[in-house]
Amino acid sequence: MRSLSLIILAALPFPALAEDFALTSDVGAVTLYPQGATVTRQVPYSIPAGQHQLILTDLPRSTPLASVRVAVEGAAMGSVTARRDFVPPRTEEETAALQAARAEVERLEDELRDARAAVETIRLEAEAARARVAFLEKLGEGEGVTALDIAALRDLSAMIGEETLAALRTAQDAERRADAVARSLEDLEDELTRAKQAEAALVPEDEDRAMLAVAVSAEAAAEGVLTVTYNTEAAGWEPVYDLRLDRKSGALTLERGAYVAQSTGENWQAAELTLSTVRPSEQTAPSEVWPWLRRIYNEPPLQPVPLARSAPESDMAAGAQMEEAMAVSPEPIVAKADFDGLSVSYSYPGKVGVATGADRVRLALGTLDIQAETVAKAVPLNDLSAFLVAEFTNDTGEVILPTAEASFYLDGRFVGQRYMEMIPAGDEAELSFGPIDGLRLTRTVEDRAEGDRGVISKSNRIAETVRIEIENLTGEAWPLRVLDRVPVSEQEDLEITWDATPTPVEERVDDKRGVLAWEFELGAGERQEIRLSHTIKWPDGMVLR
Structure with a gap:
């Protein structure tokens, strides 16, 4: 103060x-x-x-x-x-760290200047020696040399030779010493570069x-x-999961954590962090319901209506909030979770530093253990192989939060990362842990006829037969769940009938009309065939879309 x-x-x-x-x-x-x-x-x-x-x-x-x-x-x-x-x-x-970093940079800069000056001094010695050689050469060419007797000329020649040799050795020695010092400058320059990087890494504040x-x-x-x-608004956190499935035991481990970042303009040196799932930046009040005014108009000509398409998973993931993350260590410090019925908060023990606009700090939020049942899920309509799926009930008493940072591991092997939806406490869910390449899927349209005489331009009847084959080349038996579909109608004049062999165990999977499911055990080396056919009829003069 x-x-x-x-x-x-x-x-x-x-x-x-x-x-x-x-x-x-x-x-x-x-x-x-x-x-x-x-x-x-x-x-x-x-x-x-x-x-x-x-x-x-x-x-x-x-x-x-x-x-x-x-x-x-x-x-x-x-x-x-x-x-x-x-x-x-x-x-x-x-901070003491910043003061120490700047002092180290200044020390190395002074040392580098002194070393460069030493190199220049040594090279001056070499220049002086070369100047002596040049003087001796001129001395031997002087006008008075021709007047000397033989003895004097011999003495002068010997002196010039000795002095020239000494000067050349002095120049050579000076160059060698200068080169040695110059080579040491490279290490000093590298050390100075690292010191400047260390100083720059201490993130400055606004x-x-x-x-x-x-x-x-x-x-x-x-x-x-x-x-x-x-x-x-310049701070936040997002969750991350490492989901590890042991196929033999069915043990599913969820290692939870959080990524924390901020860009407030100041560094948080030692802050106590609490992570909350509350979303004050999103809708915080129910929507209004306004009067529904209907009007009638002259009927316009009918226009083709495109079939509705469900949003792809990536689109749904783009609008989803991210929440949670994970740090792995032998004995990690983990945050304590508190669920009040409306939201979850995690109080992280100790204090955490987060540099503005630079750090992405990962905090451990603990581990959840769940028992899962594994099954091979096959969708021959779209895939060439079945996928390993873990089915489980979230009996942990905690909400498993949605995140785009979910990494999946099967028997210790990384199989992929993707978005994961929220799984409320007590809810049933399934998670996929990658393809089973040895469970091959084939879907063949065997017969497709339009009208009574084959393909005609104005048919009012379509019949189609599909053969589905699942082949097990894995060397072990697999519990299998196969999904496919038949068309459905919401119009009285559009008649659809279908037949399947064997009979599916479900005819409305996840409350989706026309989505069928078969379940069976497929032994090693075995092949299972499913035949699925349907017929569509509609009145003359109408077009099927």
């Missing part, structure tokens, strides 16, 4: 009070939603008797000021003022901040805590 300078506070449009106190705050606790978060900052203060202002200048500029709520313990609270513009500067206190001023009063000197909460 420190007093703001009188120069700064003189510009603030607040009433003259006894004293103003500038407080520094950090994010203490965060409740994260799939989209958005509620942030709590708790700041201790100490004031003398009288009326004062507690001032925070370190709220993120992106803070929705209308959502700010303030509580004061230890003093009476008066007005609360918030602003984004004309905010007094705040004193930046660099400098621009918002300000909050809280008027307080006390009859005597007081100490207490200022609590500030606000909502932000």
Whole structure:
């Protein structure tokens, strides 16, 4: 806690009070939603008797000021003022890690400069030696050399040779030493690059901040805590599952976790995190029902009506919310789940740091154990092989949340990742764990006739026969569930009859009309045949669509 300078506070449009106190705050606790978060900052203060202002200048500029709520313990609270513009500067206190990283960069830069200077000094020695050689060469070419007697000429030649050799050796030695130092520069440059990367990895915060001023009063000197909460859209969490199925025992393990990220403009250094499945960013009230006004018009000409198509799984996944995630370790720290009948919240023990706009932190949420029954599910209409499916009841007492981050493992082998729907507590569900390549599917249209004389342009009758074959090449017996379909009608004049051998065990699978199911055990090396036929009739003069 420190007093703001009188120069700064003189510009603030607040009433003259006894004293103003500038407080520094950090994010203490965060409740994260799939989209958005509620942030709590708790700041201790100490004031003398009288009326004062507690001032925070370190709220993120992106803070929705209308959502700010303030509580004061230890003093009476008066007005609360918030602003984004004309905010007094705040004193930046660099972390010890950032100070150490910058000091290391500066040390390496100084060392690199000294090493480069040493290389230049050594190369100057080589240049000086080469200059001596050049001088000696000129000396041997001087005009007075021809006047020397033989003895003097011999002495001069010997001296030039010795001095030239010495100078060349000096130049060679200097170049060798300069090259050795230059090679060491490469390691020093690499070390400096890594140090700069380490400094850059300490994510900087946004400098621009918002300000909050809280008027307080006390009859005597007081100490207490200022609590500030606000909502932000710049944070959230999404769930992730690792689903592991042991086919032999039927044990299905769901390792749960959460990915947490935020881009509020400030780093959360040590925050207490609570993950909630509440979705305040989505619809929070029931829809209205308005009067249904019907009108009649002259009947327009009939237009072809395209058959409705169900939305593909990827489209449904795109609009689904993500919730939960997972961290694997020998003895992971996991969050405690709390289900109040409306939503689930996970309180993570300990404190977590999350850098703004950079970190994607994974938290463990514990493991659920479920007993499942495995079956081979075959859809010859669309697939060439059957798929291994685990059927189970969610008897864990907890909601299994929807997520696009669901990874599936069969007997320890990764088989794929895809979107997973929510599975409420007590609900029955099935999950697929990949294809069974040895269960081959064949679907052949054996006969298709239109009209009484084959294919004609204006038929009012279609008959079709399909042969379905399932072949087991896996070397073991499989419980099999086969799905196919026959056409259905909602018009009295459109008559549809069908027949199947063997008879299906279900004729309206998942309440879908015309979807049939057969169940049987298929032994190793065995083949099963299903014959399915249907006939469609309609009056003359009408067209089948």
